[in-house]
Amino acid sequence: MIFSKKLIKGGVHPVGQKQLSNNSDILSIPAPKRLFIALKQHSGSPAKPIVKAGETVHAGQLLASGQGGSANIHAPQSGTIEKIALHNAAIPGGAQQEMIHLICDTGPHLDEIKINTSYSSRAELIDIIGDAGIVGMGGAVFPAATKLRSTLNKQIDNLLINGCECEPYLTCDDLVMQEKCVQVVGGIRYLIEASGAKRAIIGIEDNKPDAFQILTDATSEDDNIEVRKLPTHYPMGSAKQFIQALCQIEVPKGKRSTDAGVFVQNVATCAAIYSAVRYGHPMTHRVVTLSGGALEKPMNVEAPIGTLISELLANCGGLKTSAARIIVGGPMMGHTITNIHSPIMKGTSGILFLEENELPQTANSPCVSCGRCVAACPMGLLPNAMSQLIENDDLEGALDQGLKSCLMCGSCAFICPASLPLTQYFSYANGELNRQKKMENKAQLARELNIQRTARLEKEAEQKAAAKAAKKAARASGSRKREPRKSTRNTSKTTQEV
Ligand code: SF4
Numbered sequence: 001m002i003f004s005k006k007l008i009k010g011g012v013h014p015v016g017q018k019q020l021s022n023n024s025d026i027l028s029i030p031a032p033k034r035l036f037i038a039l040k041q042h043s044g045s046p047a048k049p050i051v052k053a054g055e056t057v058h059a060g061q062l063l064a065s066g067q068g069g070s071a072n073i074h075a076p077q078s079g080t081i082e083k084i085a086l087h088n089a090a091i092p093g094g095a096q097q098e099m100i101h102l103i104c105d106t107g108p109h110l111d112e113i114k115i116n117t118s119y120s121s122r123a124e125l126i127d128i129i130g131d132a133g134i135v136g137m138g139g140a141v142f143p144a145a146t147k148l149r150s151t152l153n154k155q156i157d158n159l160l161i162n163g164c165e166c167e168p169y170l171t172c173d174d175l176v177m178q179e180k181c182v183q184v185v186g187g188i189r190y191l192i193e194a195s196g197a198k199r200a201i202i203g204i205e206d207n208k209p210d211a212f213q214i215l216t217d218a219t220s221e222d223d224n225i226e227v228r229k230l231p232t233h234y235p236m237g238s239a240k241q242f243i244q245a246l247c248q249i250e251v252p253k254g255k256r257s258t259d260a261g262v263f264v265q266n267v268a269t270c271a272a273i274y275s276a277v278r279y280g281h282p283m284t285h286r287v288v289t290l291s292g293g294a295l296e297k298p299m300n301v302e303a304p305i306g307t308l309i310s311e312l313l314a315n316c317g318g319l320k321t322s323a324a325r326i327i328v329g330g331p332m333m334g335h336t337i338t339n340i341h342s343p344i345m346k347g348t349s350g351i352l353f354l355e356e357n358e359l360p361q362t363a364n365s366p367c368v369s370c371g372r373c374v375a376a377c378p379m380g381l382l383p384n385a386m387s388q389l390i391e392n393d394d395l396e397g398a399l400d401q402g403l404k405s406c407l408m409c410g411s412c413a414f415i416c417p418a419s420l421p422l423t424q425y426f427s428y429a430n431g432e433l434n435r436q437k438k439m440e441n442k443a444q445l446a447r448e449l450n451i452q453r454t455a456r457l458e459k460e461a462e463q464k465a466a467a468k469a470a471k472k473a474a475r476a477s478g479s480r481k482r483e484p485r486k487s488t489r490n491t492s493k494t495t496q497e498v
């Protein structure tokens with residue numbers, strides 16, 4: 001465990017466990033009997049279902065359309081929609097989510113539906129990527145087309161392709177680079193076109209020598225694509241740190257990388273873009289690392305999105321011993337789940353089944369003010385001070401200390417000799433602040449509605465009063481007009497009487 005010298009600030013060197021799963025080829029898994037396809041498996045709003053229960057669908061058919069910058073969702077397999085209902089999701093907290101329950105065809109499959117792949121401009125090329133429902137597969141799960149559209153009015157100098165995969169245990173990107181290098185490089189060429197970038201740089205950590213060599217050979221005739229080796233150093237793959245390491249650019253706070261002339265995409269996303277633009281295949285499958293000491297056969301599998309984790313587990317030989325913890329993602333930034341009857345989504349990079357001896361020590365002692373967490377923080381924050389403030393319920397104080405800049409990379413918690421759960425503090429504080437903000441927004445909305453209601457009632461009262469006054473005035477003027485007739489009658493009566 002040493003501090004790195006230095007393409008990026010801070011960071012740590014967790015012991016890599018990539019050898020568990022990077023020695024065998026990717027295993028392709030057929031569709032199971034049922035798929036559970038979440039409507040929200042990207043950043044932004046959930047996709048809107050356009051199919052109904054009982055409907056028959058083809059593989060590749062659009063099931064739900066992205067709205068407000070979110071991503072389309074397609075059927076990985078032909079079959080029948082059973083229902084659209086809540087199901088367990090492998091998300092932090094383990095809540096349920098709205099999912100399309102698809103009963104897959106067991107017999108001969110219906111024809112596959114492909115997306116349109118003809119284009120004559122950058123915008124149309126981006127539309128194909130959007131139609132295919134492609135999202136960033138490196139963790140952010142940001143819809144790729146939305147990100148690309150933001151480059152249409154900007155100058156992009158460098159397209160950076162992230163092949164770092166700095167999380168220990170995860171090897172899905174490594175295997176994709178090795179086994180799908182044609183798709184990765186093809187996708188990079190399309191991305192250069194779509195983003196208008198002058199050149200592309202693929203950054204790969206030096207613990208993946210095979211992937212580095214394969215991609216160097218595959219791009220040897222592309223003058224505008226360079227492959228660079230980066231030191232193995234966590235969190236090299238985090239976007240800000242990756243940009244810093246390859247371009248020595250620090251993206252200013254509150255700005256996007258595209259504002260600094262840089263566009264970052266992950267290697268597996270490039271392969272998905274190639275399949276969409278070249279062959280019309282929407283994003284329906286992904287490669288997932290299954291690893292950890294409790295697994296019988298750690299490996300990488302390519303599976304339809306919506307496959308249950310329990311089905312993946314069965315396909316790789318099950319557990320050899322009980323798992324002390326199951327983590328979705330990597331051990332540094334992933335989250336624990338308890339229910340393996342939850343499906344994989346577009347952003348699921350790995351599922352780890354860890355034994356007790358693979359877990360960090362949990363018994364913690366008070367902070368010894370050693371400052372290691374400060375030295376390890378790649379964002380230059382003071383994790384010890386922030387955690388103290390959060391412990392004292394001073395969330396505003398933690399915000400002032402830069403809580404919103406925290407990457408949740410876990411470097412501070414990893415290095416802490418007191419085993420303080422620092423990232424848990426930050427995660428709690430962020431959740432609580434979001435909750436408070438939602439409550440504030442609700443209260444603000446209620447206040448605004450109340451003001452509108454009061455104004456409406458006042459207006460209605462004014463209108464009523466004005467109508468009443470007008471009626472009264474009309475009555476008064478009516479009676480004034482009638483008066484002369486009355487007096488004539490009276491006069492005549494008087495005359496008769498006379
Ligand atoms: S404070 Fe945040 S960004 Fe800094 S090391 Fe800890 S988790 Fe990473």
Ligand code: SF4
Pocket residue numbers: 366367368369370371372373374383384412415416417418419420
């Ligand atoms: S690393 Fe842990 S013990 Fe050291 S200062 Fe940070 S919080 Fe305290």
